[in-house]
Amino acid sequence: MKRYVVCQTHELPPGTRRIVDIDGRSIGVFNVDGEYYALRNTCPHQGAALCTGSLLGEVRSPCPGEYRYDGSRKLLQCPWHGWEFDLTTGQSWFDPARTRVRPYDVTVESGRSIAAGREGVVPGPYVAETLPVTVDDDYIVVTP
Numbered sequence: 001m002k003r004y005v006v007c008q009t010h011e012l013p014p015g016t017r018r019i020v021d022i023d024g025r026s027i028g029v030f031n032v033d034g035e036y037y038a039l040r041n042t043c044p045h046q047g048a049a050l051c052t053g054s055l056l057g058e059v060r061s062p063c064p065g066e067y068r069y070d071g072s073r074k075l076l077q078c079p080w081h082g083w084e085f086d087l088t089t090g091q092s093w094f095d096p097a098r099t100r101v102r103p104y105d106v107t108v109e110s111g112r113s114i115a116a117g118r119e120g121v122v123p124g125p126y127v128a129e130t131l132p133v134t135v136d137d138d139y140i141v142v143t144p
């Protein structure tokens with residue numbers, strides 16, 4: 001399975017997002033309070049750039065005149081017509097049985113593990129001189 005390095009963690013601080021192109025697909029990567037999420041940047045309604053929309057919590061009303069805001073729910077609102085999708089699963093909340101956006105796995109990995117993760121590569125007969133390299137920061141990696 002291919003993995004794609006997006007950036008270093010300090011380049012995507014909490015409350016920010018970055019839209020990247022991975023294999024011809026536009027994907028939005030979000031940092032929400034230190035948790036990372038990635039969604040396809042295409043709304044299933046009419047194709048808007050979904051990941052440019054607003055991040056919202058959930059508002060519930062147990063009875064008329066009473067409203068409760070739940071900021072723990074993470075909903076992404078499409079900028080064109082306001083459809084909302086769960087940031088963690090891509091699930092829509094107006095038609096959850098049929099409409100969703102593809103979510104992607106996001107991990108934080110050390111530069112050392114990324115450099116070491118070359119599975120399936122067979123060593124050749126020649127060896128060049130190597131020099132020590134240190135990696136200080138972690139990288140954000142998307143696995144489509």
Ligand code: FES
Binds near residue numbers: 046
């Ligand atoms: S294009 Fe996203 S809600 Fe219409």
